[in-house]
Amino acid sequence: MSNSKILVAQGGGPTAVINQSLTGLVLEARKQAGMTVYGALHGIRGIVNEDFVDLTGESAANLEGIAQTPSSALGSTRDKPDLKYCQEIFKSLKAHGIGSFFYIGGNDSSDTVRIVSEEAQKENYPLRSMHIPKTIDNDLMINDHTPGFPSAARFVAQAFMGANLDNKSLPGIYMAVIMGRHAGFLTAAAAAARVFPDDGPHLVYVPERVFNEESFLSDVKRVMDRHGRCVVALSEGIADEKHVPIATKLMTTVAKDAHGNVELAGGALADSLTELVKTRLGYKRVRADTFGYVQRSFFGCVSDVDQREAREAGAKALQFALNEKRDGSVTIHRIGLGEYKVDYRLSRLEDIGGKTKVMPDEFITASSNDVTDKFLAYLNPLLGSGVPVPYRVQGAKVAKILNKA
Amino acid sequence: MSNSKILVAQGGGPTAVINQSLTGLVLEARKQAGMTVYGALHGIRGIVNEDFVDLTGESAANLEGIAQTPSSALGSTRDKPDLKYCQEIFKSLKAHGIGSFFYIGGNDSSDTVRIVSEEAQKENYPLRSMHIPKTIDNDLMINDHTPGFPSAARFVAQAFMGANLDNKSLPGIYMAVIMGRHAGFLTAAAAAARVFPDDGPHLVYVPERVFNEESFLSDVKRVMDRHGRCVVALSEGIADEKHVPIATKLMTTVAKDAHGNVELAGGALADSLTELVKTRLGYKRVRADTFGYVQRSFFGCVSDVDQREAREAGAKALQFALNEKRDGSVTIHRIGLGEYKVDYRLSRLEDIGGKTKVMPDEFITASSNDVTDKFLAYLNPLLGSGVPVPYRVQGAKVAKILNKA
Numbered sequence: 001m002s003n004s005k006i007l008v009a010q011g012g013g014p015t016a017v018i019n020q021s022l023t024g025l026v027l028e029a030r031k032q033a034g035m036t037v038y039g040a041l042h043g044i045r046g047i048v049n050e051d052f053v054d055l056t057g058e059s060a061a062n063l064e065g066i067a068q069t070p071s072s073a074l075g076s077t078r079d080k081p082d083l084k085y086c087q088e089i090f091k092s093l094k095a096h097g098i099g100s101f102f103y104i105g106g107n108d109s110s111d112t113v114r115i116v117s118e119e120a121q122k123e124n125y126p127l128r129s130m131h132i133p134k135t136i137d138n139d140l141m142i143n144d145h146t147p148g149f150p151s152a153a154r155f156v157a158q159a160f161m162g163a164n165l166d167n168k169s170l171p172g173i174y175m176a177v178i179m180g181r182h183a184g185f186l187t188a189a190a191a192a193a194r195v196f197p198d199d200g201p202h203l204v205y206v207p208e209r210v211f212n213e214e215s216f217l218s219d220v221k222r223v224m225d226r227h228g229r230c231v232v233a234l235s236e237g238i239a240d241e242k243h244v245p246i247a248t249k250l251m252t253t254v255a256k257d258a259h260g261n262v263e264l265a266g267g268a269l270a271d272s273l274t275e276l277v278k279t280r281l282g283y284k285r286v287r288a289d290t291f292g293y294v295q296r297s298f299f300g301c302v303s304d305v306d307q308r309e310a311r312e313a314g315a316k317a318l319q320f321a322l323n324e325k326r327d328g329s330v331t332i333h334r335i336g337l338g339e340y341k342v343d344y345r346l347s348r349l350e351d352i353g354g355k356t357k358v359m360p361d362e363f364i365t366a367s368s369n370d371v372t373d374k375f376l377a378y379l380n381p382l383l384g385s386g387v388p389v390p391y392r393v394q395g396a397k398v399a400k401i402l403n404k405a
Numbered sequence: 406m407s408n409s410k411i412l413v414a415q416g417g418g419p420t421a422v423i424n425q426s427l428t429g430l431v432l433e434a435r436k437q438a439g440m441t442v443y444g445a446l447h448g449i450r451g452i453v454n455e456d457f458v459d460l461t462g463e464s465a466a467n468l469e470g471i472a473q474t475p476s477s478a479l480g481s482t483r484d485k486p487d488l489k490y491c492q493e494i495f496k497s498l499k500a501h502g503i504g505s506f507f508y509i510g511g512n513d514s515s516d517t518v519r520i521v522s523e524e525a526q527k528e529n530y531p532l533r534s535m536h537i538p539k540t541i542d543n544d545l546m547i548n549d550h551t552p553g554f555p556s557a558a559r560f561v562a563q564a565f566m567g568a569n570l571d572n573k574s575l576p577g578i579y580m581a582v583i584m585g586r587h588a589g590f591l592t593a594a595a596a597a598a599r600v601f602p603d604d605g606p607h608l609v610y611v612p613e614r615v616f617n618e619e620s621f622l623s624d625v626k627r628v629m630d631r632h633g634r635c636v637v638a639l640s641e642g643i644a645d646e647k648h649v650p651i652a653t654k655l656m657t658t659v660a661k662d663a664h665g666n667v668e669l670a671g672g673a674l675a676d677s678l679t680e681l682v683k684t685r686l687g688y689k690r691v692r693a694d695t696f697g698y699v700q701r702s703f704f705g706c707v708s709d710v711d712q713r714e715a716r717e718a719g720a721k722a723l724q725f726a727l728n729e730k731r732d733g734s735v736t737i738h739r740i741g742l743g744e745y746k747v748d749y750r751l752s753r754l755e756d757i758g759g760k761t762k763v764m765p766d767e768f769i770t771a772s773s774n775d776v777t778d779k780f781l782a783y784l785n786p787l788l789g790s791g792v793p794v795p796y797r798v799q800g801a802k803v804a805k806i807l808n809k810a
Contacts, residue, residue: 071573
């Protein structure tokens with residue numbers, strides 16, 4: 001590293017462990033004598049506006065508390081910068097004599113790091129630009145998985161464990177819409193809720209496959225005929241064969257976010273599917289939830305594996321910045337064939353930035369309405385220790401006396 | 406008790422600790438020599454249909470596992486029986502020689518127990534009929550609070566802790582609709598999420614107060630002017646001055662459940678409020694969730710105080726059945742003025758059944774948009790141990806150099 005002043009920022013949607021990466025980076029940096037650590041508030045917007053805080057003297061106890069706190073402790077932004085914006089970022093970093101810039105975020109953030117890196121090279125300014133992975137969507141290339149996903153997946157699995165028990169207790173149809181515009185990993189995590197053979201979710205629909213309303217209805221009917229109840233997990237991003245999201249198809253008015261993306265967060269998809277199932281199949285007890293922000297921000301459901309890896313990804317970023325002579329993105333790789341184990345590598349920014357990984361075919365069943373055992377084998381070690389286990393009454397049935405029913 | 410065969414059933418909406426009461430009852434019953442314990446599947450419907458399982462030999466390890474499992478292990482029902490239905494219940498209990506009938510449920514279940522009790526008395530059949538309290542709504546008379554509420558309240562508080570952090574990270578307006586048709590206790594629990602002075606929820610609307618759209622909009626604007634962000638908790642049951650639920654007011658089509666109640670579970674209220682705020686106040690980043698079933702069924706967020714009390718309520722029901730010469734409902738009472746402590750009493754069924762407790766005036770601020778410190782003092786001991794605590798970055802601001810913004 002060219003000098004001893006570094007800056008860290010957090011971008012995009014918060015996760016349960018993004019502050020683990022922040023803490024890992026800051027603690028690692030403080031092992032270096034005389035290193036100053038700045039944090040930019042609200043991501044790259046904070047860099048442009050010079051909204052910096054000095055994290056060098058942050059107490060270790062407070063940092064550990066922050067590590068356990070979900071959501072970006074430095075604040076985040078949805079700004080997706082163009083070249084001019086990135087030049088402003090670089091100007092600010094240069095003005096403050098920053099030697100290394102660390103951005104914790106998803107594929108958009110990675111792309112920002114790439115452009116800033118190029119700007120620095122153009123001006124021959126000795127800046128180290130590093131991306132630290134984070135996203136509940138699990139959609140970063142190269143990575144086996146991304147920090148934030150395991151904890152969100154655990155939330156989804158535990159929510160479906162409860163939803164399945166609730167549905168078993170009061171039978172009917174229960175559907176829940178889960179975050180995931182293009183990648184279905186988080187929705188697929190609902191399948192980890194199954195313990196007993198008749199446990200839900202009985203159907204899982206991800207955006208990697210065309211969603212056909214007729215197939216969906218016949219799937220639901222088949223499960224109802226078999227179990228007398230049905231639990232369904234669906235991605236918010238499910239779309240028809242023309243790539244039209246089912247959400248927009250069924251919505252009367254369509255809202256768009258700052259990036260021009262259709263907003264899929266509201267309850268309209270869930271409510272429309274309820275209506276569809278009631279009208280077409282005639283079942284009475286049909287309920288649908290949209291998990292919404294709680295699935296990424298709930299304070300109290302975290303994977304300890306995710307915590308450790310997010311912490312390590314932050315620390316590794318600092319080590320790579322010190323020891324490697326190139327910019328890049330920290331990536332997580334699963335190694336070996338036995339016990340779950342990962343290592344961390346420095347990958348090229350252009351291989352991550354702006355690209356989206358989706359679920360491989362081998363993770364989705366041929367029927368397009370469920371995930372495979374291979375996916376569950378991939379997911380299970382990520383969920384961490386202490387995942388709750390449901391128990392059932394085992395007692396034998398008592399012989400009837402009145403025999404009316 | 407007239408004989409040594411008892412039956413237990415679970416009614417209404419599941420909770421995180423309803424199986425603690427089941428386990429408490431069964432373990433207490435097994436201390437009695439030669440007692441047989443039946444469980445009815447799916448509540449009173451299972452009684453009428455003689456769908457019984459024998460719990461007498463259930464292993465203690467399995468019972469402890471069941472106790473930790475949310476949702477009714479025996480299955481539940483939404484059936485609200487009339488006199489004829491209750492006579493069928495009594496016939497079945499009589500045919501199987503049941504000496505004591507225990508029903509774990511809310512105020513409807515309590516009323517069922519009362520009618521069954523009266524039928525037994527009419528026929529001079531020595532049946533002990535006992536109600537064990539359960540409801541996340543916390544709306545049972547006489548009780549200081551009801552098993553199930555503390556755990557659901559903790560879920561809501563932790564969800565709002567996360568939502569507040571998410572909203573602080575990416576500022577805007579966030580609203581969440583919480584279960585509660587007539588009683589606002591669960592919505593009010595969102596206020597327990599606050600730690601720092603600017604933490605949300607900044608506004609809390611309960612069904613005990615008239616919801617006025619204009620007041621709501623000016624409340625939101627005031628919070629936005631002050632904090633640049635706004636987190637709002639609302640009950641699904643909020644209604645206007647003519648008692649018309651805001652949900653139905655804003656919905657185009659209205660669904661009704663088996664009891665003829667308007668279904669408030671869909672996302673329409675949240676979506677309509679989002680639209681209202683966007684249109685009338687012009688803010689861009691406005692999001693709203695409906696917590697839905699996850700708030701009552703999530704597997705992995707429970708209050709240990711709630712667990713202990715639900716367990717004890719089940720055990721006390723058996724003890725009261727053995728030692729008191731009357732039917733009744735187990736009620737929880739807070740005693741003393743110092744450290745949190747409760748005791749359990751046997752109250753009259755007619756004082757609980759079919760009645761609804763709502764939040765007392767002293768728990769709601771005069772402004773009708775928040776709860777009082779008195780409510781938080783009431784709630785806090787119920788949430789149990791290990792409630793997470795958020796931490797914030799403390800570092801000093803760095804002086805600007807470019808000073809563009």
